[in-house]
Amino acid sequence: MQQSLPVRFIQVTEVQRITPRMARVTFGGDDLADFVCDAPDQQVKLYFPRPGQSAPRLPEPGGDGDVMRWYQAYQAIPEDERPWMRSYTIRAHHPRRRALDIDFVLHTDEGEEEGPATRWARAAEPGATLGMFGPSAAFARPVPLGSADWTLLAGDESALPAIGTLIEALPEGARAVAYIEVADAAEEQRFTTAGEVEVHWLHRGGRPAGARGLLLDAVRSADFPPGSVFAWLAGEAGALRSLRRHLLAERGIDRRSVDFTGYWRLKLTQDDAPTEEDLAEARERLADAQPND
Ligand SMILES: Cc1cc2nc3c(=O)[nH]c(=O)nc-3n(C[C@H](O)[C@H](O)[C@H](O)COP(=O)(O)OP(=O)(O)OC[C@H]3O[C@@H](n4cnc5c(N)ncnc54)[C@H](O)[C@@H]3O)c2cc1C
Structure with a gap:
């Protein structure tokens, strides 16, 4: 049987500044019901909405489990609607709460233009929605x-x-x-x-x-x-x-x-x-x- 792809929408439930330059964002949502994270160093791709979008526009995961086909569909989204994609690490998973933490470095140094992920994390509030791809066994290097x-x-x-x-x-x-x-x-x-x-x-x-x-x-x-x-x-x-x-x-x-x-x-x-x-x-x-x- 083919597996569907690990694509989910996740919603912010809490934001903490754990240090001056690090924001810990806790995400929840029904899509996390079957989420499994049973090893350290688990990497995901996060999808950030474009201005004016309440949630990022993502292709349907589809049932055939073909990552390349899904990625091509993502690339085919018109650029001004296509979510920014950035890589992050699952810092912690709380299965009983159906929640996970991701720590974002707020990395902007003086004179540097803020990237979309950092801009998003700096302003993140409960209710905000991101897309998440992974962790994927296909890319895992234990x-x-x-x-x-x-x-x-x-x-x-x-x-x-x-x-x-x-x-x-x-x-x-x-x-x-x-x-x-x-x-x-x-x-x-x-x-x-x-x-x-x-x-x-x-x-x-x-x-x-x-x-x-x-x-x-x-x-x-x-x-x-x-x-x-x-x-x-x-x-x-x-x-x-x-x-x-x-x-x-x-x-x-x-x-x-x-x-x-x-x-x-x-x-x-x-x-x-x-x-x-x-x-x-x-x-x-x-x-x-x-x-x-
Ligand atoms: C597998 C993997 C896991 C990762 N896990 C995490 C994680 O858990 N937490 C985390 O915060 N980051 C993590 N990163 C790094 C993160 O993906 C990058 O820092 C990313 O570029 C941030 O996106 P942005 O939109 O803020 O900046 P971008 O739009 O990509 O870049 C904008 C500018 O910011 C600069 N920049 C980018 N990142 C940094 C930085 N860290 N410090 C200083 N300047 C920077 C760039 O050089 C560029 O000039 C991970 C990366 C990978 C590949």
């Missing part, structure tokens, strides 16, 4: 938590929701070291975990997000714990590329033990076409998924 002697987690605040779910999902006694870049001390968060976790908060101290070097310098000068490592990296794409290069070339970590995802691109929106470097990154990710020669 993180092998606890399979190596220790886990390295590194990223900026856009990765903080995912890092939070990964830290909280660590098996008892599993070791992890996290390097997290945030604007300042007010953006730090606390996590509950059964693991042995060491978190290093890196403050930009007035530098804009995406200014490269902070994460790389911190990881480069770190004394790594002994034993095998699995590394999970996410955040600004260029910063991550140099971090990954360091882990592979200077630390000698096997490329298949490094999971890396560019979550956003400096000076580019998620609507902008991929750059040469993005395409190279996509090719590397594909290669990483292949067995070694």
